[in-house]
Amino acid sequence: MIFFKCIQSAIILYALSFFYATVITERKKMDKNITIRPAKPEDAEQFVLLENLIYRKTYEKILSSEVILRKEEQTSNRVLMFSDTHKNDKENICYVVEIDGSLVGYFWGKLHSSYEYYNSKGYADLIALYIHPDYQGLGIASKLKQIFVDWVKSNGATKFVIGVLKDNYNARKVYERWGGVLDNYTSEYKGCDEVFYTYNLEKEQ
Ligand SMILES: CC(C)(COP(=O)(O)OP(=O)(O)OC[C@H]1O[C@@H](n2cnc3c(N)ncnc32)[C@H](O)[C@@H]1OP(=O)(O)O)[C@@H](O)C(=O)NCCC(=O)NCCS
Numbered sequence: 502m503i504f505f506k507c508i509q510s511a512i513i514l515y516a517l518s519f520f521y522a523t524v525i526t527e528r529k530k531m532d533k534n535i536t537i538r539p540a541k542p543e544d545a546e547q548f549v550l551l552e553n554l555i556y557r558k559t560y561e562k563i564l565s566s567e568v569i570l571r572k573e574e575q576t577s578n579r580v581l582m583f584s585d586t587h588k589n590d591k592e593n594i595c596y597v598v599e600i601d602g603s604l605v606g607y608f609w610g611k612l613h614s615s616y617e618y619y620n621s622k623g624y625a626d627l628i629a630l631y632i633h634p635d636y637q638g639l640g641i642a643s644k645l646k647q648i649f650v651d652w653v654k655s656n657g658a659t660k661f662v663i664g665v666l667k668d669n670y671n672a673r674k675v676y677e678r679w680g681g682v683l684d685n686y687t688s689e690y691k692g693c694d695e696v697f698y699t700y701n702l703e704k705e706q
Contacts, residue, residue, distance in 0.1 A: 533600045537644060540595040540607065545583035547604045548597065549576055555631040563668045568691045594652050598632070598641055606632040608645040612656050616664070618686055624699070625653045625661035630672075642675060650702060659703045667694040 540548065553573050560569060579586075587595040587609050598606035607629070614626035627649050632641050653661050663681065665672050673696070677683075681698025688695040 535641070536599040537596055537648065538599065539589045540587050540597045540609075542584045544597055544604060545580045548583060548587070548607060549579045551604050551607070551633065552579075552631060555633060558634055559631075559669065559672075560666070563666055563693060564691055591656065594649060596645060596648055598636075598645070600636070605636045606641050606645070608642075608649060610649050610653075610661070612653065612658060614662055616662070616688065619662045619697070623658065623660065625649075625656075625658045627661055627663045630663075643679075646679060650700075650705075654702055660699060660701050662700070663698045664688065664690075664695050665698065666690060667696050673698075 553576060556572060557569055587593075589595055592612050593609070594611075595609035596607060597604050608627065608631075609629050610625060610627045612625050614620045614624045615628070616626070619626065627646070630642055630645060649661070662684075663676055665676060667687075676698040679698075679700070681700055684697040684699050686697055688697075
């Protein structure tokens with residue numbers, strides 16, 4: 502009996518310490534000084550390295566290793582092209598999230614989707630949304646999405662789309678949580694199925 506009581510107490514102690522460790526770690530992350538700002542050319546190297554890290558972590562079980570390696574091999578070229586591919590103007594938006602001087606997330610989007618199917622229907626496109634694994638689940642992506650929505654509306658568009666790999670279930674749950682409607686249209690990215698969530702901003706206040 503005493504033996505079982507000891508085991509029970511040990512389990513309760515373990516659960517409590519795990520709970521408090523998690524809560525305190527999350528709290529420390531929340532207390533950090535988060536800056537969300539438009540991307541600038543000087544961000545190029547950090548941005549591309551962050552993208553490599555998140556891309557590998559997110560897609561290593563979805564995409565082939567060759568696809569991931571090929572992207573990493575193009576790192577210096579992507580850094581060189583950064584100012585052209587990630588800019589802020591009437592057609593494009595790109596924001597980064599900075600914590601204590603380090604980039605931990607970003608998004609970029611276009612006022613007119615690059616997919617002909619959505620472009621012809623007047624959809625803006627939230628092309629990429631990446632948060633460093635240590636900072637996921639803290640509401641950062643929701644803040645970025647709101648910046649994108651405000652920008653889309655202020656430029657006269659009323660709907661946008663997000664494409665996501667069919668097997669990227671974590672991201673899909675987030676897009677569903679935001680009220681995205683899964684479309685019938687599908688595409689293909691590097692040999693994997695891509696699905697699309699659409700958002701109608703006319704319904705928003
Ligand atoms: C998908 C991603 C951008 C979400 O960013 P995030 O900062 O963790 O998301 P948030 O904390 O803002 O959460 C947004 C909402 O989704 C919910 N959510 C977050 N992760 C979730 C999960 N795995 N399952 C269910 N719901 C989840 C949150 O609770 C929140 O809802 P709430 O405001 O009602 O509480 C981030 O996880 C990421 O970068 N993943 C790896 C890269 C990737 O897959 N990008 C998308 C490519 S298309």
